[in-house]
Amino acid sequence: MASRSTQILEAAARVIARRGVRGLRVEELAEEAGVSTALIYYHFKDRTGILRKTLEFISDRAESYTAQVDPDAEPLSPREELDQRLLLELQDTTEVRENSSAWGELRASAVFDEVLREDLARATLVWVQDVAALLGGVQPMAPAAALAAAAERLTALLEGLSMRWLSGTLRIAHARTLMSDAIDAEVERLGS
Numbered sequence: 524m525a526s527r528s529t530q531i532l533e534a535a536a537r538v539i540a541r542r543g544v545r546g547l548r549v550e551e552l553a554e555e556a557g558v559s560t561a562l563i564y565y566h567f568k569d570r571t572g573i574l575r576k577t578l579e580f581i582s583d584r585a586e587s588y589t590a591q592v593d594p595d596a597e598p599l600s601p602r603e604e605l606d607q608r609l610l611l612e613l614q615d616t617t618e619v620r621e622n623s624s625a626w627g628e629l630r631a632s633a634v635f636d637e638v639l640r641e642d643l644a645r646a647t648l649v650w651v652q653d654v655a656a657l658l659g660g661v662q663p664m665a666p667a668a669a670l671a672a673a674a675e676r677l678t679a680l681l682e683g684l685s686m687r688w689l690s691g692t693l694r695i696a697h698a699r700t701l702m703s704d705a706i707d708a709e710v711e712r713l714g715s
Contacts, residue, residue: 528566530556530558533577533578533579534552534575535547535556536580539577539629540624540625542632544628545632547574549564574632574636574639575638578646578659579682581626581629582650584618585626602610604660605660605661609654609706610699610703612685612696613695613698615695620689627686627689630682650672651678653669653674654674654677655673658673658677658709661710661713665713668715669713673709677706680701680702681702684702
């Protein structure tokens with residue numbers, strides 16, 4: 524059974540994905556999580572604390588579903604691992620839709636919230652570094668600066684494709700094709 528704070532964070536991700544950050548009300552969050560508002564304030568102190576921890580929660584949750592490994596399967600090659608980590612962000616499941624929607628809402632709110640902006644910058648940096656490391660596994664002779672730039676381009680593209688898919692302006696199959704093509708281009712560029 525999930526801890527109370529995890530239960531609240533799962534509910535916060537659902538509410539933010541459904542209503543946006545501006546639509547997040549502690550009373551509604553308490554109802555969604557099946558807890559009291561006092562318990563929310565006990566765990567998270569204030570609304571900013573809820574947002575900061577929800578950002579951390581959705582980052583961790585994305586890591587868990589993009590890094591899934593079947594223990595009985597053959598190990599992935601570095602390229603297969605890179606493809607998997609990026610393309611699993613574009614899958615039509617409730618968890619991914621919710622996570623991607625909440626990430627987009629938190630990113631948009633960070634424009635106006637300096638504390639959230641700093642947390643988002645850290646989470647994004649970790650993501651970019653993870654992708655750069657995966658790219659380095661595929662192209663081990665590529666310079667670190669080139670790996671970082673390629674990772675920045677791929678993660679930014681993925682965020683944009685995700686928002687277009689979620690908003691209905693791009694079909695998921697096409698978004699996945701565009702992402703695959705971009706991975707191919709970046710890997711080729713790093714190898715030249």
